[in-house]
Each structure stands twice: as structure tokens, then as C-alpha cells.
Amino acid sequence: MLQTAMRFSHTLLKEIIQTGDTVVDATMGNGNDTALLAQLVGTNGLVYAFDIQEQALQNTENRLLESGVREQVRLLHQGHETIETAIPEETALRAAIFNLGYLPKSDKQIITKPDTTKQALDALLTRLVSNGRIILVVYYGHAGGEAELALIKEYSQQLPQEEYSVLTYQFINQKNNPPILFCIEKK
Structure with a gap:
């Protein structure tokens, strides 16, 4: 059976992340990806998790405590556009994940934006190790979502092969704008 974009994103992360790695959850949301990343990097690894909403931090904190993986995560109550200053430049990153759109079951007016996502991608690419991956799951069925999807497509297509x-x-025969997954892998 084909995997959903979310499940496939987890498969792509599990393939490369090792104990002791440093990784990023650029949009922590409800903490599902953050918890997975924390389990994968283990107690010797580090997860930087970003979000601008207090609710996301609370949800993620609870999820990490329930999973017993809180100690290897730095929760940052700031946008992913601050990655350049929040993560030391010499930090080698194995992976990063974004879920672009809005926080489920919250204010749908608070959305990720193309310009801040581009800033985050620029900062991540300079720190990404060889065979490292940046996963972007783009939810675009909301106001502003098409613009962000267009940015991700253009950005990805312009990366030198x-x-x-x-x-x-992506699933091309489903209704209601199913999410599209992008995976950028550094050679």
C-alpha cells in the first residue's frame, strides 16, 4: 500500500538519521515529528524544534515528556526563519523537516510564509551534511498555500543537480489538495 506523505516523510528520515545526529523540526506543530526525530537521534543527539505558536510548544512539550525524549530537544519559540542565528553555523545537520501550512485545530490565519520558509531553507542547506535530507510536506489548500507551494517548486528546481x-x-487523483512532499538530498 502506498504511504501517505506524512508516513513517507518518516520513512525518508528513518533511512538516514543515526544516533548522535543533529536535526531540525522547522515547524514543530503538535510534536509528532519532533518526537520521532528525538527517538532517532537518541540521548546523544540533538533536535532543534521551531514554532511561533505557544500552543505548539505546549503540545510538543507534552508529547516529548510522554515519549520520554524531552532531554535531547531544544524547543524554540521562534520562527524557522531564525535558523541562521539560532543554530551555530558550524553545526552539521543530518536532516530537517517542515510541515507547511497551519497548525491543525488552531487559528488557520497563522500560516507558514514563502519568504520565511526560503530563509530557513537557505540556512539549512549550508549546514546539511552529505546524504543529509530536508523534507517539506506542503499543505496548500488554504489562503496563501499556493504561493508557498510555488516557492518550494521553484526553489527545488533551481538547486544544482x-x-x-x-x-x-504526491497523490494526483485525490480531492481536497492532498499534501505534496519534497525531499532535498545533498550529494
């Missing part, structure tokens, strides 16, 4: 491989994964 000598340095990066980019995959897209």
Missing part, C-alpha cells in the same frame, strides 16, 4: 537530488511525492 551536481549538488542535490530533489524528489516530489
Whole structure:
């Protein structure tokens, strides 16, 4: 059976993340990806998790405590556009994940934006190790979502193929704008 974009994003992360790695959850949301990343990097690894909403931090904190993986996570109550200053430049990152759109069951007016997502991607690419991956799951069925999807497509297509491989994964026969997954892998 084909995997949903979310499940496939987890498969792509599990393939490369090792104990002791440093990774990023650029949009912590309800903490599902953050908890997975924390389990994968283990107690010797580090997860930087970003979100601008207090509710996301609370939900993620609870999820991490329930899962027993709170100690290896730095919860940052700030947008992913601050990655450049929040994560030391010399930090080698194995992976990052974004869920672009809005926090489920919250204010749908608070959405990720193309310009801040681009800033985050620029900062992540300079820190990404060889064979590292940046996963973007783009939910675009809301006001502003199409603009962000267009940015991600254009950004990904312009990456030099000598340095990066980019995959897209989507269901093309489903209604209601199913999410599209992008995976950028550094060669």
C-alpha cells in the first residue's frame, strides 16, 4: 500500500538519521515529528524544534515528556526563519523537516510564509551534511498555500543537480489538495 506523505516523510528520515545526529523540526506543530526525530537521534543527539505558536510548544512539550525524549530537544519559540542565528553555523545537520501550512485545530490565519520558509531553507542547506535530507510536506489548500507551494517548486528546481537530488511525492487523483512532499538530498 502506498504511504501517505506524512508516513513517507518518516520513512525518508528513518533511512538516514543515526544516533548522535543533529536535526531540525522547522515547524514543530503538535510534536509528532519532533518526537520521532528525538527517538532517532537518541540521548546523544540533538533536535532543534521551531514554532511561533505557544500552543505548539505546549503540545510538543507534552508529547516529548510522554515519549520520554524531552532531554535531547531544544524547543524554540521562534520562527524557522531564525535558523541562521539560532543554530551555530558550524553545526552539521543530518536532516530537517517542515510541515507547511497551519497548525491543525488552531487559528488557520497563522500560516507558514514563502519568504520565511526560503530563509530557513537557505540556512539549512549550508549546514546539511552529505546524504543529509530536508523534507517539506506542503499543505496548500488554504489562503496563501499556493504561493508557498510555488516557492518550494521553484526553489527545488533551481538547486544544482551536481549538488542535490530533489524528489516530489504526491497523490494526483485525490480531492481536497492532498499534501505534496519534497525531499532535498545533498550529494
